[in-house]
Amino acid sequence: xxxxxxxxxxxxxxxxxxxxxESMLTVVNWVAWGGTALCVAWIIVHTxxxxxxxxxxxxxxxxxxxxxxxxxxxxxxxxxxxMVSSLVGDSEAEPQDAPADLPSDPTPPVxxxxxxxxPMNWTPFISVGAIIAALIGLALLGLLALRTRNxxxxxxxxxxxxxKDWHTARAIFDQTRTKFADYLADPYAIFxxxxxDDHTNPFTAAFLTALADAEALHTETVPRxxxxxxxxxxxxxxxxxxxxAADQNxxxxxxxxxxxxxxxxxxxxxxxxxxxxxxxxxxxxRETAMRTVTRLxxxxxxxxxxxxxxxxxxxxxxxxxxxxxxx
Numbered sequence: 001x002x003x004x005x006x007x008x009x010x011x012x013x014x015x016x017x018x019x020x021x022e023s024m025l026t027v028v029n030w031v032a033w034g035g036t037a038l039c040v041a042w043i044i045v046h047t048x049x050x051x052x053x054x055x056x057x058x059x060x061x062x063x064x065x066x067x068x069x070x071x072x073x074x075x076x077x078x079x080x081x082x083m084v085s086s087l088v089g090d091s092e093a094e095p096q097d098a099p100a101d102l103p104s105d106p107t108p109p110v111x112x113x114x115x116x117x118x119p120m121n122w123t124p125f126i127s128v129g130a131i132i133a134a135l136i137g138l139a140l141l142g143l144l145a146l147r148t149r150n151x152x153x154x155x156x157x158x159x160x161x162x163x164k165d166w167h168t169a170r171a172i173f174d175q176t177r178t179k180f181a182d183y184l185a186d187p188y189a190i191f192x193x194x195x196x197d198d199h200t201n202p203f204t205a206a207f208l209t210a211l212a213d214a215e216a217l218h219t220e221t222v223p224r225x226x227x228x229x230x231x232x233x234x235x236x237x238x239x240x241x242x243x244x245a246a247d248q249n250x251x252x253x254x255x256x257x258x259x260x261x262x263x264x265x266x267x268x269x270x271x272x273x274x275x276x277x278x279x280x281x282x283x284x285x286r287e288t289a290m291r292t293v294t295r296l297x298x299x300x301x302x303x304x305x306x307x308x309x310x311x312x313x314x315x316x317x318x319x320x321x322x323x324x325x326x327x
Contacts, residue, residue, distance in 0.1 A: 193250035
């Protein structure tokens with residue numbers, strides 16, 4: 001009797017075993033997700049360092065040794081999660097063996113409802129796909145950053161070349177103007193190269209035109225327009241060539257063919273001009289010497305414009321008078 005009673009009761013499934021399975025599955029899920037997040041963060045950090053180095057002009061190697069373990073670890077974690085989920089699901093769904101000595105029940109058995117198949121867990125595949133998508137995105141971002149950096153480097157190189165061209169043209173321009181200014185500041189030069197003061201001379205006229213063109217394009221800072229830099233460089237080169245031609249022409253012509261008397265006159269002009277420029281001489285002596293220079297210049301075969309020398313003498317005398325008044 002007692003064995004029959006005990007045989008009628010099915011052995012129950014312990015609740016503690018179900019709870020342990022659910023707890024283990026939860027822990028595995030958290031570990032898989034946490035490990036996957038760490039792997040993704042690891043990949044993002046090292047890929048970002050690689051891209052940043054490339055963007056700043058460095059040449060770091062691609063961190064394959066650091067990315068592959070992280071990717072493999074993520075795959076292993078999610079595969080383990082899938083395996084544990086499958087095992088736990090199978091153990092819970094395992095049917096209990098029916099007792100062997102149960103008496104036959106006259107009541108016809110009720111067919112059990114079909115157990116629906118457990119849907120496949122796509123989480124590991126989604127995680128791996130997300131990692132791969134992140135790697136592809138980072139690679140594209142790196143390529144974009146590298147291309148942008150190359151464009152910036154190219155633009156900087158072009159800007160540096162333009163600035164170099166401008167500085168070269170500026171140096172040519174300044175040197176040519178300095179040579180012309182030295183000529184104008186030398187009162188004796190007009191008696192050696194008088195055609196540089198003759199604006200009707202074709203070489204001198206060409207030089208003065210080139211000087212005006214270059215001065216119109218000259219700026220104190222580097223222009224932003226490449227066309228403006230090219231125009232200034234062309235104008236500066238043309239100015240230097242025009243000055244060389246005009247100066248050589250003036251030196252070739254000089255004062256022309258002088259007679260003995262004209263050579264003496266030229267020697268006298270230079271001696272008297274020294275008195276006119278001597279600040280230690282009196283104002284009367286200097287003015288008289290200047291008038292003598294102007295008169296004797298008319299006896300030379302080449303016209304000499306002494307107005308520039310006279311203006312310089314007048315300015316020197318005015319400065320001397322101001323100094324005398326302030327003493």
